[in-house]
Amino acid sequence: MTDPLLGALVGLLGARYAEPGAAAGERLADKHRRYHGQARAYVRPANTDEVAAVVRLCKAFDASVVVQGGNTGLMAAATPDASGRSVLLSLERMNRVREVDSANDTLTAEAGCILRHVQQAAAGVGRLFPLSLGAEGSCTLGGNLGTNAGGTAVLRYGNTRELCLGLEVVTAEGEIWHGLRGLRKDNTGYALRDLYIGSEGTLGIITAATLKLFPQPSARATAYVAFGSLAQGIALLSHLRAGLSAGLTGFELMSAACLALVGQQFPGSVLPFPRLQAPWYALLELSGYASQGEAQAQLQQVLESALEQGLISDASLAQSLAQSEAMWQLRENMSEAQAREGRNMKHDISLPLSRLEAFVASTEQQLAEQFPGVRHYTFGHLGDGNLHYNVAAPLGMSSEAHMARYAALSQVVHDNAHAHGGSISAEHGIGQRKRDLLPRYKSAVELQLMRRLKQALDPDNRLNPGKVIALEPTP
Structure with missing residues (x-):
């Protein structure tokens, strides 16, 4: 029997762009194939009006929506759960640069734009869009905004939030917030833009953004x-x-x-x-x-x-x-060098610079005592205190045996980061992988405020359910 929701989606988008969930194929798993989900349908809308219409249909047929860009995230935030209740919504067709305003030093692009294409569009008018990271050839602007991506130029230009002036967002009700403003000063109420950035698709679906451009360095x-x-x-x-x-x-x-x-x-x-x-x-x-x-x-x-x-x-x-x-x-x-060496435990953490050396010394000591022989591959963006604190298996131990100790070893790293005033996620987000860790490191008041925001903007838990925060407090 044909799913009535799929039938309505086909009527909206056509059979080519509205398919059964199984048609999503590899997109049903995260980048590292650690999480695998199911989808009720797989859709690829062409514009913001179609995204809004999809959300309204999901509301009418009691389905949830998981939005996906390049699927390069490391926390499985864009992977549906196993319930098969979600519609997987890919923004890959929404990949236009709508406007480049060189006089205002802004660029407006759709959320499905590959980051490198945004950089190239800016360079085409002699400007710089400074967000740069390893996945820039495949990650998309929507994902960058959804995770508030950092990268290698944060020291000078800031995270993605600092590079964005305005947003276009589809709400959980299927309405459109037209917030694509190229203003550096706009003190007219709550900063909704900042709320949606970093929310990993749980509060609204970002469909376009107006970004800051900078002079292209000549040297x-x-x-x-x-x-x-x-x-x-x-x-x-x-x-x-x-x-x-x-x-x-x-x-x-x-x-x-x-x-x-x-x-x-x-x-x-x-x-x-x-x-x-x-x-x-x-x-x-x-x-x-x-x-x-x-x-x-x-x-x-x-x-x-x-x-x-x-x-x-x-x-x-x-x-x-x-x-x-x-x-x-x-x-x-x-x-990639670490991937070729074998799987290791990756930790995306941030610390105040004044506490960084003490964190590394104490963490290495504790790991040596509890997990003798582990090897450390530590690198990161020191200018903003972001460490990629990665721990590989002792020589002679298989990656599988090492990864079986993930929870216990990572708790040492995260506990120490927290004890030194740091964060367990600097630029990769929370998604599914770190969601259940938050109650250990955030206060009950902070978590409750986050739940209230989620419930206010998405009362039916329709947008990316199960990501970032559990709606019920952990017992």
Whole structure:
């Protein structure tokens, strides 16, 4: 018997774009295939009016809606549950850049736009959209907004929330909020934009956004530096900020183990130093609007000062665009190098910079005592306190045996991050994977406020149910 909801969706979108849930195929699982769900139907609307109409039909036929972009998220926020009650709504057809306003330095794009295409549209008018992350060739703007993505340029430009001026959103009732305003000042009530950003599709469906653009830097200088401790790295960051001011765009931390692993898994890689003798390294980038020569000279001068003060033990400056790209490629290959090495436990955490060294020292000590032999692959965006604190199996232990200890080991990491004033999710979101951890790290008052917001904006729990927060308190 044909599902009446599917029949209504076919009537709305056509059989090509409204199919039985099984037609979603691999989209029914998350990126890492840890979560698998079922869908009542799989739809691909072409515009915001169609998204709103789909939501209204789901309301009429008592179905929930799970919205999906590039399906590159790491917390399974875009994966339906196993109930088969949800309609999986892909925004892949909503991929237009609607407007580029170079005079206002804004760009308006639909949520299904690939991030790289947004960057290219900005570059086409001599502007920069600075959000940059490893999945930029496949992740979409809607997912970036839904998770408040960070990336490598947060130090200068901020997270996605800071890069967005206005939104277009379909509500749980199937209404459309037309909030695509290109205003830097708009003090007319509650900041609804900020509420929807980072909500992972649980409060509304973001269908388009107006984004900030910036002048395209005419010069970039890139370098790797080596230092002996995290305390030195944090002091170095302060030194660079003082010497380079807003020109400091990137400060990417990585341990010697991380760099060595990239060299092993990508044999053609050229490491910045012949021997990795220091325990810590950082990839730095200065971008500005002076000449390339001036940028190189400025970065070199500040690094020479850092060397004289003992903040670094060595530095390697890129002498060409090709060398700069090769340096960045080492950073971009970090996650893939770990995947080739074998599965490990990934932790996306953030900490106040003043507590970061103490967190790493205490966590490594506790893990060594409770899980002897584990290996650490720690890297991240040091400028904003975001660590990717990844823990691999001891040599000789299978990945499967190691991952069987995930809950106990990750609790040590998360408990320590919380104890040092940090967060258990810096830029990956909560989704399904971390939802049940929140009661351990957030107060009852904070959780209840979150539930009230969810119930106010989505009283029927229709939008992305089971993600971010449990509507009933955990016993």
